[in-house]
Amino acid sequence: KRARDYGIEIGVLRTGKLNAITDVAGVKVGQVTFHQADGVHTGVTAILPHDKNIFQNKIPASIHIGNGFGKLAGYSQVEELGNIETPIVLTNTLSVPTASAAIIDYTFQSPENKDVRSVNPIVGETNDGGLNDIRRRFITKEHVLEALKKAQTGPVEEGNVGAGAGTVCFGFKGGIGTSSRILPKSKGGYTVGVLVQSNFGGVLQVNGVPVGIELKKHKFSKIDEAYKDDGSCMIVVLTDAPLSAKNLKRLAARAMLGLGRTGGMAANGSGDYVIAASTAEDLRIAHNSESMYETFKVLRNNDLDLLFEAVIEATEEAIINSLFAAETLTGFENTKVEALPIDKTIEILKKYNRIK
């Protein structure tokens, strides 16, 4: 059961049908997951924004850096040109090179791309080294290509899967989470979908309720001891709203407010990145074009606020969903990380009268 199934209603906007990033039409997610007895607990999550050749049909995009202690690949070209030209792949920190190489392979596989000699892979990561034997660098190019191949529309698996297989969030088992929001028809009826790889710390709040404090388990609960290094949070935001790269940057920045509402605090050691892109068909950017010009019909600055709210709410809920779906895991070197105790959490939410 997901958070909302327990009666936890985050925010004021309604969710999409699946309450997932795949509510954005055409978006596909593919995941490969490894849980092995020898300490491998990692994986790959691949996100395809549309069905066409992405290199030939780039999409407007931007990346916001909440805290840059991370190894995300692809940042500067996205920021310079305002678009992405590959799928988005998430994995663990030390597998970024492998995933990048695999995305180049993936791009070269298409006959249409036979003359392509430059590709900007977008790879996000968090460090699952607490539960996964990360130095072994288990992930291969084939794993990444498999995740890309398996990508499909429909519900998205959450928790200890894909790039979230071995992550830790607020001291509990983290993982993949997703959520979405729909704008009212009068405001365009657009969908905003968010997918997170949660691996960060702070003082957990669930819909405003101080669960971390109640459970006496949070980043600062033993303040005089050295607190543990935190991981990071990767946040992917997709929308069918027609937005310029410039305004996608502003959209991406709002995701950090959603992370803040869960009690996240963007610790020094955290690599918090938000990748935002528009899937609007009319905004596709042809790799080659006979025209010097391109024409964009985009939302005005004045009409962004509901999208901003949607990103904040969906990010908050995606993080909470990742915690609700994750399961207790005993990983590398017998490190055990408990799942968020759902029963106790629901009790706490009831105590605070926050369950419908």
Add this chain to the structure above:
Amino acid sequence: KRARDYGIEIGVLRTGKLNAITDVAGVKVGQVTFHQADGVHTGVTAILPHDKNIFQNKIPASIHIGNGFGKLAGYSQVEELGNIETPIVLTNTLSVPTASAAIIDYTFQSPENKDVRSVNPIVGETNDGGLNDIRRRFITKEHVLEALKKAQTGPVEEGNVGAGAGTVCFGFKGGIGTSSRILPKSKGGYTVGVLVQSNFGGVLQVNGVPVGIELKKHKFSKIDEAYKDDGSCMIVVLTDAPLSAKNLKRLAARAMLGLGRTGGMAANGSGDYVIAASTAEDLRIAHNSESMYETFKVLRNNDLDLLFEAVIEATEEAIINSLFAAETLTGFENTKVEALPIDKTIEILKKYNRIK
């Protein structure tokens, strides 16, 4: 009574003695306030980081832009050089030029500064044009100089005072608010103080409790209508922790997470700026020096997380304090903005079991 006096305890760190920006040793705040029958409801809030000649004894500083729809003066020089050389003044949007000119006067008044021919005034603003006859530009240089002169240590007046005289926050009367946090001795015992000028919108949460939804008054409560343009939030963060300008930038960025926790969403029309500076005596930067070098003993990257948490908590509480202190005001053209109904808010907090 302030929020904490009602039993509202935000966060996990303890506050300073005054729970105010003036808990940071040496910091002074001065305010002038105008409430006139002819529609003038505005003012000036001046913050002095230390007692010496600030131009001759600059302090490390940085400015984070949460959303740049605003007219803050001084940004680029602070970012290039990593310091501020004047007091920080807050006022209304259209009075930024006047306040900037006044800060130049203020700097020139000192005989020590008699050869100074370049000054970088730091002036923040929000737009109080909903309650104040802002086009009249009532504020004069004398008002600003008076605020600077009146600046003192000790408790800080909150609510409809100074630069917060005419501001609106979450649809209720906003204003000036302040709060502070103290780090444990083992972590340096540093103080972080925050002062806000609250004038923005969203869906109000008080310590995680959905007050805006319960009161049926928030930015998206009538979603099919055009929602009103929001104002902005100015956030000033001072600390005696020894931080480089680079890490003050990171500290400043965290304040936005505190704003997010109150339900703020950094709307398109919002000018959300965070000015962070260190008052640590050893980090003063002499305007003139015989040495080519300067020596800084600063906190390592690894030791910032408690400061980050402190900024988030103090920002959240400063905003809530601004709402608790503000009073219903009928302003320009008889526009009336109600104060946050404290009784009802307390009731709601009790309903959600969030009052100690």
Add this chain to the structure above:
Amino acid sequence: KRARDYGIEIGVLRTGKLNAITDVAGVKVGQVTFHQADGVHTGVTAILPHDKNIFQNKIPASIHIGNGFGKLAGYSQVEELGNIETPIVLTNTLSVPTASAAIIDYTFQSPENKDVRSVNPIVGETNDGGLNDIRRRFITKEHVLEALKKAQTGPVEEGNVGAGAGTVCFGFKGGIGTSSRILPKSKGGYTVGVLVQSNFGGVLQVNGVPVGIELKKHKFSKIDEAYKDDGSCMIVVLTDAPLSAKNLKRLAARAMLGLGRTGGMAANGSGDYVIAASTAEDLRIAHNSESMYETFKVLRNNDLDLLFEAVIEATEEAIINSLFAAETLTGFENTKVEALPIDKTIEILKKYNRIK
């Protein structure tokens, strides 16, 4: 005579008819200049990008910061929203507040703007305190309004005029300079116009010829002495090419390469800012609109290189023009700054075979 009249041909692209920023259709420049016996040598240069109400018809724009030691007003809002809504005014460092206030007045004068309560004035500056009694802050709002009123199409006066009345460049008298470039018809036939307020240092090169070294007068000619603090360079780039704010940012960045080619080095003390905007009629941004959308036909990323080259060449030539037009001035406290010795410079250029 301007540089080109002496046979100095900078770059490979052709200039516009006036070789001035006013080659961009509709652009107007107005200047007021003060040279007084009591040490006042300063002024105002105002640039109007088009003839309509600019607040109601904003234009895409971006500001690049080459080195941020300066007091330019308006940066963050331009960067957040991607447009400017006022004329661009240049003046001296300490008159930025006055000029900002004047632009608010100017905007409020229009009946169409009667409900406007927020204006983002764009004011650039350099420090003319070497020749001008800058602490006196001679410039008034009326002076600025006069410059705006006097603005006209046609040739632009260069040298010791307007905001360049008292500036110093490469140790010689600097000032206002301008230049333009025209793209070939096959590439759109667009015009790029540049206007500079030159007040910076380095090792002067004229079209690649080491004039500063030959004249034994440059920033590092007496290397063991303390070298003098430099001023700054304001660069305004206007074009009728249809460019997004994002690509105007990239265009603006190239102006610094043109400054580099004159021997400029963006010294610590320099405030080097480039304001770039598109005057393309189809890209005007209505302040109010009944539509949620706006449609832009803009140049593709792939078709920017000639515009980049145009900006570099026109910036280089505008700086050289400012030096050729400026005249020896004895200013405040009898400080005398010689003009670039044109005869000797031409001789040097001939020695290096660089005169056609």
Add this chain to the structure above:
Amino acid sequence: KRARDYGIEIGVLRTGKLNAITDVAGVKVGQVTFHQADGVHTGVTAILPHDKNIFQNKIPASIHIGNGFGKLAGYSQVEELGNIETPIVLTNTLSVPTASAAIIDYTFQSPENKDVRSVNPIVGETNDGGLNDIRRRFITKEHVLEALKKAQTGPVEEGNVGAGAGTVCFGFKGGIGTSSRILPKSKGGYTVGVLVQSNFGGVLQVNGVPVGIELKKHKFSKIDEAYKDDGSCMIVVLTDAPLSAKNLKRLAARAMLGLGRTGGMAANGSGDYVIAASTAEDLRIAHNSESMYETFKVLRNNDLDLLFEAVIEATEEAIINSLFAAETLTGFENTKVEALPIDKTIEILKKYNRIK
């Protein structure tokens, strides 16, 4: 023979003994080069800033993005934390993942690093796909490790070597180039070293002389045709001057002015990155430390100008050196790129009286 051996003296500061990045004490460069009959013309250039374990002894650093159309790895962490923790490796565009993986291997090889689970590899690239069969991705991890192993102090090979094996610059064969500058004793006597991988376009100037125009070979010589996509320029700046990460950012930005002086224009397709780092021993940042604090003695803002000038001059000369050392190459698919015709270039320089 290098440019200076022909009497070409760029700038006003003197060079180091080797006129190379290795004039900075302790800096080592290692290169592997592949020129094969089957179209492989690529390689690796590795730069070690000091002799110790770099991960355990990080150094202050910053990266400036001149134009971000590139795939450089490591940007965001350097900018967030202000340091680098690995050697710097340059290679071709599609081999960035391989080089990143190799740097992780390299870091893991050290027993001291046995607990390290996160590494931020710094890999720069330009696209040598015009002469090299780049899609083949010939470079292996072993090649990169070999370059790291071969790294040594002393003279640096220039031209068609290492990461410059297959690059093209101003339409001529480009490659690796290096240069250095020494500050006068009275200003600290610091050394600034620059190494470039030149692969970009524009209108070549050699020490201000319009060689590209004279040779009728430059980016815009056939303006009505589509001009070719340009490659990029990687610039590495090392210095023993004690600089904060913040001021290394400013230092890095100046390298673009040096590129501008060669006639470079940072084309749309160019990935122009400048990595600047300080090798000053006192500024090493321990990976682990028992203290919460670190103490830095760094140069004041006011004392940076000679370093800025040094970077500009050394960058200009390094690019020219890359062109002088490169040799005509017939590469992949029989594409032939001529070397800069040195005899004609010297003639042109003589015609312009620019040879001592």
